[in-house]
Amino acid sequence: MDVVVGRIGRPHGLRGDVTIAVTTDDPDTRFAPGAVLDSDRGPLTVVARRRSGPLLLLRFAGVDDRDAAEALRGTTLRVAAEELPEVDDPDEFYDHQLVGLSVRHTDGRTLGEVIDVWHPPAAPVLLVRRPDGTDEAVPFVRALVPTVDVPAGFLVVAPPDGMFA
Template identity: 35%
Template structure:
């Protein structure tokens, strides 16, 4: 399962809820055939009756949620989809969950060497509008204990992604 959105509030009095989708385009979330709801008590399937884009998010109606009180109970809950339902991407495209936890390696050009040093692991990504940003946190074997924010710019910053090897190579500054 993969987090695909979060219920952020109620919409009207008939059980509709506002959803902040984690998909690139809000409407994409409406195309998944099965949704699951992660609650404090576990994960359960939910059925999408209706939904539409509203601003930067969605408003949706889930089966069995027919009043504002029931909708309010869902506030803050996470919507999940099956990983195998994700659309296939091109060769050099990745889902965020594929990049999370990769080791990030960088050439130590300051020392006149082509040897790579470990900067840390990708903890998560941030969407900034201009480009996505990798939040790289130190890990065992990394060169220091600093968190780094590295723009996810294929070709100019990100040189190579090796999912099977669990690593990414970047051109970045090694601050002292």
């Protein structure tokens, strides 16, 4: 299984640098020079990494000008899940561990399945697909998600009034 660690954004400058929308908690390791990332365009090797203010900029082998960089815009960058370090904190999870989990109400009813994890500036948000095909966004905080059991394949949600109504 592959895990998304970033997405290539717009070109930056004339020499092939691209902006990166980071979705990993360890960008220094994932995007170090020499790192090889999987993508839908084949493997991409990082040859340079730098910051320009808040932006992370990467340059890949064989991408030497703005046109080549523009051709990569929107490309998803992935690594094999097996390459990720073990998580020591029992309350932390990789996104790929959460996607696919069954979502249960505290009373035992099945509410749906986690189909995505969003990372807005505040807490992560679980996108849950209900049995009727509609989606519900659930902030991934202990007050709303008191139990996560990855080995058993489910998590429990204590929804406030109006959620999953």
